[in-house]
Amino acid sequence: MASQNAFQFGVEIELLLGSRKKAHGSWKALAKDLSKRLAKAGVANHVNEANDKSPDNYREWSIAPEVTIPSQPAKNLFGLELVSPVYPVYAYWAADLDAIFATLRASFTLTASPHCSTHVHVSRAxxxxxxxxxxxxxxxxxxxxxxxxxxxxxxxxxxxxxxxxxxxxxxxxxxxxxxxxxxxxxxxxxxxxxxxxxxxxxxxxxxxxxxxxxxxxxxxxxxxxxxxxxxxxxxxxxxxxxxxxxxxxxxxxxxxxxxxxxxxxxxxxxxxxxxxxxxxxxxxxxxxxxxxxxxxxxxxxxxxxxxxxxxxxxxxxxxxxxx
Structure with a gap:
């Protein structure tokens, strides 16, 4: 029988994203804007432009490029992935998701795309x-x-x-x-x-x-x-x-x-x-x-x-x- 602290997870949320307020000239500019707004909402994060998979990148949320999502610079839309820290299953993760999506909806446009997916990693803790x-x-x-x-x-x-x-x-x-x-x-x-x-x-x-x-x-x-x-x-x-x-x-x-x-x-x-x-x-x-x-x-x-x-x-x- 599992116990509350026997498992942990991480989630990767792929998005086709654009700003409501400004035209960004590059993926990095959009990512830096998003990172700043998430931090202001209390979500610890960093931009991981190199998509580095080392353990340090899983201590807080990271913003990474997602090459499987075709960006549309002419429409101010860029593909990216929000990668979570490793969460215990009983932690505050749902509140973090609420804060993240509130920030996204307030300042950005989220475009539905068949290229986007949500991946969940599960492991023992x-x-x-x-x-x-x-x-x-x-x-x-x-x-x-x-x-x-x-x-x-x-x-x-x-x-x-x-x-x-x-x-x-x-x-x-x-x-x-x-x-x-x-x-x-x-x-x-x-x-x-x-x-x-x-x-x-x-x-x-x-x-x-x-x-x-x-x-x-x-x-x-x-x-x-x-x-x-x-x-x-x-x-x-x-x-x-x-x-x-x-x-x-x-x-x-x-x-x-x-x-x-x-x-x-x-x-x-x-x-x-x-x-x-x-x-x-x-x-x-x-x-x-x-x-x-x-x-x-x-x-x-x-x-x-x-x-x-x-x-x-x-x-x-x-x-x-x-x-």
Whole structure:
């Protein structure tokens, strides 16, 4: 059973942003303006123009460029990413999101874009260390089983093969062409080896355009193109933030409640999944076709209970909108 201080998270909020009051000649000028306004609102932050991933950059909010969002300088719009510090799950993070989005809406224009997304990194906190291989396998199985229910909550452009940066983990070479039960069995077979679990859900084909361009001779681990990125669990990295699993399917957030909903969902999912995912594929669980929304809600509620949360908060809005 998880406790309140057993998990922590970070969130990355991608935005296509412009100022309401002035035309900025560059991304850096916009970022410096935003940084100043956030600091005035009490949100400690800095501009991370080099997108440096060193630990010091996760002690407070940072503003980094996001190359996957096409900037439109002629329209005074620039792509950027707001990267949070590492938060304990019980901390004041929701109030920080409120302050950030209040600042954004007061002084900037937030433009909806299919290129924007909200990524949530989840990890264990303190001395317990990273997720065990067994926990990682349980989470991998849950990510596969609950995928249809999660798809219902996101825009069509972030389902199936529609989005390059959040493809189904079942599309990877280790699982492609297999039925769900067989996919779960593949993960079960390697559940004692964390690296093998990562490879089971995050392999990328050597024959892809990316693989050919980088001279890959065999399929390789690349998590940043899948809905769930487990590569942070590998020694030496692999693409993800060290020691974390990353939920990448959420769309861009234009209001605080949306960002809070995706954080809450991702954390509750990881905690609930590590408790029940091991059962998936067993004879007592029918995995035909994957989970529906009611099963997903039950999993999230179990995760929230384990964390000591009284409710799932803004997640209720996600379910209501997609009902």
């Amino acid at each position: 303190g001395a317990r260390g990273p997720l065990s291989a067994t926990d990682l396998a349980a989470l991998a199985k849950a990510a596969l089983y609950y995928e249809p229910a999660l798809d219902v909550l996101v825009p069509a452009g972030r389902r199936g093969t529609a989005a390059y940066w959040c493809q189904s983990n079942r599309a990877n070479p280790a699982l492609a062409g297999r039925g769900l039960a067989e996919c779960l069995a593949v993960v079960d077979a390697v559940s004692g080896d964390a690296r093998a679990v990562v490879e089971a859900v995050n392999l990328f084909p050597a024959g892809s355009a990316y693989g050919r361009a980088h001279g890959k001779l065999k399929d390789f681990v690349r998590g940043k193109v899948y809905k769930w990125d487990f590569t942070g669990m590998l020694q030496g990295g692999g693409g993800g933030a060290r020691g974390t699993v990353e939920f990448r399917q959420a769309p861009g957030s234009l209001v605080a409640d949306d960002a809070a909903a995706w954080v809450t969902l991702a954390v509750a999912f990881v905690v609930g999944a590590t408790a029940v995912g091991a059962r998936l594929g067993g004879p007592e669980v029918d995995v035909t076709g994957g989970a529906g929304p009611d099963e997903l809600w039950a999993l999230l509620a179990a995760g929230a209970e384990a964390l000591g949360w009284e409710s799932l908060g803004a997640v209720e809005g996600l379910f209501a909108r997609r009902a």
